[in-house]
Amino acid sequence: MPYHRYQLNSPLTPHEVAQALSDNIRSPRPTIGDMFRMSFGVLGKWLGQRDDGGTWYGTANHHRFKIYRHISYRNSFLPVVIGTIQRTPTGSQVDVVMRLHWSVWLVLGLFVLVGLSILFEGVITPADDKMLLVMPIGILVFVSVLVGVGFWAEVNKAKELLAEQLHAT
DSSP states (O other): OOEEEEEEEESSOHHHHHHHHHTTBOOSSOOHHHHHHHHHHHHHHHHSOOOOOOSEEEEEOSSEEEEEEOOSSOOTTOOEEEEEEEEETTEEEEEEEEEOOHHHHHHHHHHHHHHHHHHHHHHHSOOSOGGGGHHHHHHHHHHHHHHHHHHHHHHHHHHHHHHHHTTOO
16 A cells, blocks of 8 residues: 655754645645635636645654645545654754655545455355456456556655755755
C-alpha cells in the first residue's frame, strides 16, 4: 500500500520552516467557494471566486506539520503530508511521511477483503469454470495499479513543492 518516508535538509531554522509552510497554507478546511469550484470544474472556476490561496491545506508549527496539497480536481489518493522539524547545526532536518487518508485506507481494505474472499471461495469450491478465478485477481491488480498511479504522481508533485518552499536538498 502507498506510503513514503524521506528526509529534507533545509538551511532554514525550524521557525522559518514553519513560517514558510504557514505562508502557503489555506484554512484547514476547504471553503464553500472551493467546494463549488471542485464540484463544477471549469464552469465553477469561471463562476466562483479567483483562486488566490496557498499551496496547502492544513496546519504547521515549529515542531510539526500536517498538510495536503490544494488541488482543483478530485483525487482520492492525494497524500497526507506529515512532517516533524528538528534543528540541526546547518538549519533544519524535516522528516516527512506521505500516506493515504484513513478513509481511503478503509475503502481499499474493503476492496482487498472482497477480492480475497471471492478468490478464496473460488479456490475451495470445486467449479468447472476456473476462469472465475481471474476476476478477483483482475480486481486486485486493477485497484493496486489505480492507487499506485494516483498516489505516486501526487507524491512527486508534493515533494517538489515542499523542497522548493523550504529551500531544501
